[in-house]
Amino acid sequence: MKHIPVMLKEVLKALGDLHGKRVIDATFGAGGYSRAFLEAGAEVIAFDRDPNVIPDTDILKSEYKDRFVFVHKPFSNIAELTEIFDAIIFDLGISSMQIDIPERGFSFRENGPLDMRMSEIGESAADLIENLSVQDLAKILRDYGDIKKAGVLARILKNERPKTTLELKNLIHNSKDVAPVFQALRIAVNDEMGELEKALSAVPDLLKVGGKCICVTFHSLEDRIVKNTFREWTSPVGDPRLPIIEEAKFKSIKTEVPTEEELNVNLRARSAHMRGVIKSY
Numbered sequence: 098m099k100h101i102p103v104m105l106k107e108v109l110k111a112l113g114d115l116h117g118k119r120v121i122d123a124t125f126g127a128g129g130y131s132r133a134f135l136e137a138g139a140e141v142i143a144f145d146r147d148p149n150v151i152p153d154t155d156i157l158k159s160e161y162k163d164r165f166v167f168v169h170k171p172f173s174n175i176a177e178l179t180e181i182f183d184a185i186i187f188d189l190g191i192s193s194m195q196i197d198i199p200e201r202g203f204s205f206r207e208n209g210p211l212d213m214r215m216s217e218i219g220e221s222a223a224d225l226i227e228n229l230s231v232q233d234l235a236k237i238l239r240d241y242g243d244i245k246k247a248g249v250l251a252r253i254l255k256n257e258r259p260k261t262t263l264e265l266k267n268l269i270h271n272s273k274d275v276a277p278v279f280q281a282l283r284i285a286v287n288d289e290m291g292e293l294e295k296a297l298s299a300v301p302d303l304l305k306v307g308g309k310c311i312c313v314t315f316h317s318l319e320d321r322i323v324k325n326t327f328r329e330w331t332s333p334v335g336d337p338r339l340p341i342i343e344e345a346k347f348k349s350i351k352t353e354v355p356t357e358e359e360l361n362v363n364l365r366a367r368s369a370h371m372r373g374v375i376k377s378y
């Protein structure tokens with residue numbers, strides 16, 4: 098199924114008038130956000146590390162010519178950009194296309210190779226289980242999946258070396274742990290937290306005064322990184338007991354969650370949060 102953009106209405110409202118604005122869409126996916134930004138008159142640079150999105154980027158390139166540029170790289174590479182922008186948007190996580198194709202190995206509902214690589218290069222989830230120590234694997238399951246008996250499960254995985262999604266699922270005895278284990282491995286395979294931290298640290302210097310950064314998050318770990326980073330940027334700098342305090346560089350944009358109306362048509366929006374900041378000087 099083609100990915101339905103999540104919270105697009107709220108994102109567009111938070112961004113305001115986009116005519117002539119320069120926007121980074123850090124997560125192209127099926128291009129729903131990029132297309133909406135282009136239709137609103139923006140110039141868009143889009144990033145995605147998944148090679149499967151390229152045909153959709155070609156369609157936008159032919160429609161919008163040099164108003165649309167696609168960079169087939171992880172979004173932490175925004176740090177290499179030398180211009181400044183009016184808006185930077187992250188719509189995190191995976192797309193419906195990624196989860197729906199069993200051969201990509203993201204889904205525990207259908208059998209496929211235990212892959213989970215968004216970029217289709219580097220170590221797969223099966224490689225990770227093969228190559229990590231029991232301790233490191235347990236840490237991933239604990240930190241990214243909140244798995245209680247992570248050590249026990251890590252040892253089982255190391256012994257059994259699952260190569261398919263179904264083999265992995267069958268090794269997880271507590272059915273409540275299946276989704277969190279898949280999530281934990283996916284986060285580790287794609288270094289999702291590292292990518293987000295690196296990209297966010299580049300944002301302040303890439304935004305013009307008045308520029309906005311908007312993030313749509315889907316699970317508590319990425320949401321915490323965004324929330325804490327934005328809190329730091331929107332807090333005054335210095336010791337509050339001393340007279341000289343530097344005013345915060347950013348102001349918050351109101352956090353939003355999906356409407357009932359959206360949830361009725363797109364269940365995948367259910368855990369989404371939209372957070373944003375605007376650069377004040």
Ligand SMILES: C[S@@+](CC[C@H](N)C(=O)[O-])C[C@H]1O[C@@H](n2cnc3c(N)ncnc32)[C@H](O)[C@@H]1O
Nearest residue numbers: 102124126127128129130145146171172188292
């Ligand atoms: C939720 S989808 C984005 C959907 C998009 N907003 C739309 O409307 O179609 C997330 C996309 O971000 C990409 N992605 C996730 N992490 C990435 C990263 N660190 N670097 C580049 N692309 C990434 C995924 O490959 C996926 O295609």
